[in-house]
Amino acid sequence: MKRAATLLLFLLAAACASVRPPAEPVHVVIVSTTDLHGWFAGHNEKVPYGGLPVFASYVDALRAANPGRVVLVDSGDLFQGTLESNLFEGEPVVRGYNALGYTAAAVGNHEFDYGPLGRDSVPVRPDQDPLGALKRNASIATFPFLAANITEKATGRTPSWLKPSAIVNVDGAKVGIIGLATPDTPNTTVAANVAPLDFGDPVAATVREAKALRAAGADAVIVIAHIGGRCADTSNPEDASSCEKDQDAMRLLAALPPGTIDAYFGGHTHSEIRHFISGTPASETSAYSREFGTMDLWLDTQKHAAIADRTTIRPLTMICPSVYSGTQTCDTKKAPAGAALVPATFEGKTIAPVASVAAVLDPFLKQVAAKRNEPTGITTAAPFTRKYRGESALGDLLADAYRDWAHTDIALLNSGGIRSNLRAGNLVYADIFEVMPFDNTPAIVTMTGAQLTEMFRLMTVQGRGIPQVSGLRYTFDEARPRDNRLVSVTLPNGQPPDPNAYYTVAVPDFLVTGGEGLGPVMASIPADRKRIDQSISLRDLFIAALKTRPMPLQPSTDGRVTALNPQASSGEQ
Numbered sequence: 001m002k003r004a005a006t007l008l009l010f011l012l013a014a015a016c017a018s019v020r021p022p023a024e025p026v027h028v029v030i031v032s033t034t035d036l037h038g039w040f041a042g043h044n045e046k047v048p049y050g051g052l053p054v055f056a057s058y059v060d061a062l063r064a065a066n067p068g069r070v071v072l073v074d075s076g077d078l079f080q081g082t083l084e085s086n087l088f089e090g091e092p093v094v095r096g097y098n099a100l101g102y103t104a105a106a107v108g109n110h111e112f113d114y115g116p117l118g119r120d121s122v123p124v125r126p127d128q129d130p131l132g133a134l135k136r137n138a139s140i141a142t143f144p145f146l147a148a149n150i151t152e153k154a155t156g157r158t159p160s161w162l163k164p165s166a167i168v169n170v171d172g173a174k175v176g177i178i179g180l181a182t183p184d185t186p187n188t189t190v191a192a193n194v195a196p197l198d199f200g201d202p203v204a205a206t207v208r209e210a211k212a213l214r215a216a217g218a219d220a221v222i223v224i225a226h227i228g229g230r231c232a233d234t235s236n237p238e239d240a241s242s243c244e245k246d247q248d249a250m251r252l253l254a255a256l257p258p259g260t261i262d263a264y265f266g267g268h269t270h271s272e273i274r275h276f277i278s279g280t281p282a283s284e285t286s287a288y289s290r291e292f293g294t295m296d297l298w299l300d301t302q303k304h305a306a307i308a309d310r311t312t313i314r315p316l317t318m319i320c321p322s323v324y325s326g327t328q329t330c331d332t333k334k335a336p337a338g339a340a341l342v343p344a345t346f347e348g349k350t351i352a353p354v355a356s357v358a359a360v361l362d363p364f365l366k367q368v369a370a371k372r373n374e375p376t377g378i379t380t381a382a383p384f385t386r387k388y389r390g391e392s393a394l395g396d397l398l399a400d401a402y403r404d405w406a407h408t409d410i411a412l413l414n415s416g417g418i419r420s421n422l423r424a425g426n427l428v429y430a431d432i433f434e435v436m437p438f439d440n441t442p443a444i445v446t447m448t449g450a451q452l453t454e455m456f457r458l459m460t461v462q463g464r465g466i467p468q469v470s471g472l473r474y475t476f477d478e479a480r481p482r483d484n485r486l487v488s489v490t491l492p493n494g495q496p497p498d499p500n501a502y503y504t505v506a507v508p509d510f511l512v513t514g515g516e517g518l519g520p521v522m523a524s525i526p527a528d529r530k531r532i533d534q535s536i537s538l539r540d541l542f543i544a545a546l547k548t549r550p551m552p553l554q555p556s557t558d559g560r561v562t563a564l565n566p567q568a569s570s571g572e573q
Contacts, residue, residue, distance in 0.1 A: 023301055034077065043289070065348070084368050180225035226267045297310075322341040324339040375426065382424050413507075421435075440538045445504075
């Protein structure tokens with residue numbers, strides 16, 4: 001009897017020992033950026049902001065407060081946009097991201113802009129690889145480039161330099177990361193450079209990859225995508241009423257079966273999201289190293305799931321070495337009256353550029369300093385601003401200069417090719433470069449009035465930057481169906497183009513090769529009516545043309561573009 005009692009006590013003790021208390025949820029902090037576009041050195045304005053050395057200080061503060069729990073991701077368009085980045089085909093950005101310890105990056109459409117390694121932006125010889133510069137950047141990155149919906153046309157497989165997804169271990173939990181590229185990439189980069197690739201359905205790719213990651217033990221699955229949206233008000237994540245529903249990110253999230261992913265980080269539209277969209281926490285930050293996003297996930301490693309009601313999307317944070325007192329911003333437009341600039345603090349740490357990151361980037365900056373500061377002989381009386389979905393003073397200036405240079409009936413520039421405002425004062429080379437960072441060249445196309453009208457229809461569909469023009473006027477209506485928003489096109493005489501008459505039109509070579517969805521209309525024009533001049537860049541053309549005008553240049557618009565029912569957001573790609 002005594003023996004039986006002893007055995008019973010032993011068995012009870014063993015049973016109690018085998019029942020472990022539930023594991024504590026694992027706290028994961030996701031830090032997100034997107035659309036850096038080469039601005040690794042930040043913006044040296046009246047109140048400086050941005051740049052990887054300053055951003056690194058914020059990341060260090062988060063890592064100190066959350067040791068071993070920070071995941072740093074980017075949603076694409078890392079390289080293209082500044083003299084400092086473009087001269088080295090994006091290498092300094094990769095070196096800087098390595099120094100910050102990025103976990104993964106999605107592939108943006110402008111990742112393909114450089115084409116082969118070297119000065120040619122498209123292959124001009126059989127031995128040149130159209131993906132050469134991007135492959136080089138992927139090879140030196142200490143983080144993976146991800147895109148689950150990019151495959152090779154020849155094999156149907158993910159390219160060797162790319163991964164569809166990755167799993168990272170975070171404080172004992174497994175986080176799966178899926179990358180996505182915009183399916184519109186062939187229309188928003190140099191088409192020749194992506195000819196070997198297919199850009200597939202992002203919904204199907206996400207469902208497939210999420211299933212594989214869950215099977216591999218992922219406790220959470222997040223998406224980093226160069227597919228974005230737009231929300232006007234990010235103050236309340238629970239209120240998505242200011243978000244434009246007919247945006248690619250919103251359609252993607254609405255199409256995913258519930259529970260497919262635990263968080264979404266978008267890019268491409270240069271706009272903001274900080275909301276729960278179709279039940280999924282989603283974040284997107286503005287472009288050019290202006291701000292970053294932070295999201296807190298709590299993972300149940302026994303159930304292999306994120307605890308939805310504990311997810312927090314923190315306010316988007318502007319990257320500032322100094323802020324206006326009482327705020328977390330260095331945006332002069334948001335400065336309280338009389339507020340002084342004070343050192344920025346974050347997570348209890350004072351923000352200051354991280355010297356080790358600056359040391360990685362400084363050699364690249366020194367090599368371009370002389371060219372950057374080269375005088376152009378152009379002076380502006382006030383800033384020339386740009387718009388993506390409307391007429392702009394900068395668009396009018398450049399289109400008029402282009403038409404004068406080309407001696408054509410009409411000149412047209414895609415708004416997506418105009419990447420920054422033009423400051424007031426005596427301009428240097430870098431000022432023009434930042435406006436026109438792409439290595440586009442001039443082209444003259446002779447087209448019929450019918451082809452001209454069709455070109456404007458294609459360039460006013462929803463989501464694309466409208467044409468900046470000289471030599472005609474046009475009207476479009478944002479309230480009409482997304483693929484047919486053009487209302488009218490008229491020549492200087494007030495009449496519409498004659499469908500059967502011919503007109504000479506100066507455009508960037510990017511449009512001649514099918515950019516902005518113009519493939520169908522350009523394919524209908526015989527080769528002998530399309531002339532591309534590769535002896536000069538549009539950038540240098542504008543410097544030469546503008547400096548012949550009376551100085552200082554004065555910004556103005558004259559109503560050549562009419563936007564009916566304009567939407568509040570401008571967007572960009």
